Amino acid sequence: MKPLFVLTFLLNIAFCMAQTYHFPEESSPHEGTWLQWPHHHQHGTEYRKRIEQTWIEMTRELQTGEKVHIIAYDNAEKKRIEDLLEKNKIPLKNVDFKVYPTDDVWIRDNGPVFVKDDQGHVLIEDWGFNGWGGKYDSKNCDEIPQRIGEDLGMKVIDLNEEMVNEGGSVETDGKGVLMACKSSVISQKRGSVRTKGITQQEAEEMFEQYYGVSKVIWLDGVTGLDVTDMHIDGFMKFINHTTMITMDEDGLFEMGLTDKDINTLYTASDAEGKEYRKVYLPATKNKVKTAYGKQLEDKGSYINFYVANKVVLVPNYGDPNDKMANKMIQEQYPDRKVIGIDVRNLYENGGMIHCVTQQQPVGSFLK
Template sequence: MKKLFFTLLLIPLISSCQGDEMNTIIDKIENTEVMYTMPEESAPHEGTWLQWPHQYQYGTDYRNDLDATWIAMTKSLITSEKVFIVAYDSTEKNRIEALLQESGISLSSIEFKIYKTDDVWVRDNGPIYVKDKNNQLVIQDWGFNGWGKKAAFQNCDMIPSQIASDQKISIVDLNKTMINEGGAVEIDGNGTLMATKSSILNSNRNPSMTQEQAEANFKKYLGTTHFIWLDGKAGREITDMHIDGFARFGNKNTIVTMNENDLLYWEVPQNDISTLYNSKDKNGKNYTFLKLPLSKNNVVTTYGKNLGYKGPYVNFYIGNTVVLVPNYNDPNDVVANQLIQSLYPTRKVIGIDVRNLYANGGMIHCVTQQQPK
């Protein structure tokens, strides 16, 4: 019975396999031992990591256009958890401190780290905190290569090991095992992982890696035993369609996404929409869906640039007592904020203006990374 149930979960993987080959695939994944488990985002945090924008890669305009978003995130998060701020150098640290103090933000719950970074996307290059079998916190350093060598990455790839060394936390070096960005995977905290093949099983990340091998890695290192795979769309922005741009686990029972027309607008393949809407958890139970709108209008930055496309609200971040939601100075901001508030009645939803950040391809979830208690 167990093998039959597992076979049903792996139908997408084994549909082209027969006989002994199919049994070998099932046995390999079944026999992979769970070594670590990743707490879900809504579990209690020690703090949140932010990589502060700087001028050394893309210039001072880039940095200055983004400062306000980082100030707003910091102000919202320090009410209930630490904020770990990565500054490029001591000059930038001093500049950030002055910005925060000018905004009336206490530095008492802020811990600065000086590490060189290429950019701000700590969700993708930062540490992945997991628990080992003894319930001890461990940092996993998955490989990061700039989303398939599309952007500079050497500095950011060093961040997890630098943090582990500073915090004196054990590190699991997975750089030679698998390239995997944090925004490429969603976990429900109950054994299920959701991802797009386009951002993981892609020759620019993991050449020749099979779905079976990826699942074995995720089972061993993240503790997930059930998988929802969408095809995604390679070449759909720099990430090759990360899952956290359009579908998230709101909790163990809920997937937060968009309606069909908006998913098609986001260029999600039609077969993926069907797969997503028919997703089941590891026990075969249907998920509840919360469908958020896109912004009503095309996003216009604070400096007047019309981006020519709408913005999503799915890329939110769950803090200890707050939920930070991307906002666009748009009529649908209040609609999305209220819908998300209904999902998290004990947390305060705070809209964060991400218009300038969105011009560079990301939103709130992309630039935050949780450190569990």
């Protein structure tokens, strides 16, 4: 090899090794929001009917300030959804459709993770998805990031062989810190294994490179408590790089957290060691009852909200604490309008608003 060629080759390798990516804060400007629309092909028509009003209301509110990218199972479903939105007098100017088969609705966990490279270009990270440790079918949903990347002409970093990672299992402050539960990321307990044999150090190295963080705060979490093995976005969220919102102590105990994890959460500090300002929300006053009358066993969390360009969509339960939670969240986002979205029927299936949304940041594509 000629010396100049060797030098160029080595510099290219060094650049690739040094390249890290940044996961923008959810509150930073969006190009749009991605939704996987409920269908009947996996869980039946009654399932679809019970939860899709939540999608109608999300679309109504989101389209006022950004694009809404709806994933429909097939062309028949696409036509049905279009008719449904028109019937509900929702403008379609900011709504578009992609047709891909999906297993379910939880795009936060299986969908694309949109990040930016060192030059500010937007690209997709395609982490592995295995149905929360093999609990549910996942083949269709696992392919969604690649399908979106192909359709958009956007570069996709394929991490499927490196690590399984669900979007709801991590929260970042936008300035170097990521928080997660070991139970839903690195646990090796049967029925919850995401990545066989992965160590804490290996997971941290992946997060450092692909989320652009320098500090990972781990909670133990509880394996097997729910389908997700305790996703962090059920009970804490970063408002910005100085403030986190979580639940009061009674609410955290209701969610199943231990004293140790509550202490870790309440004393959490940023990358420079400065303790975050904390905002504490209650859980619902009562255990959640679905809109069709089924009494559930758990109270609801308001933390699983979604921050869009103009609105903040907050899970509501027809509960006396809805109004208080909405007001407290509104105080954190004075430039956006808080909208309560009824999630009672969705909550029966283990998730809320953040679980079924995925943001695409503003920026030019890396192809």
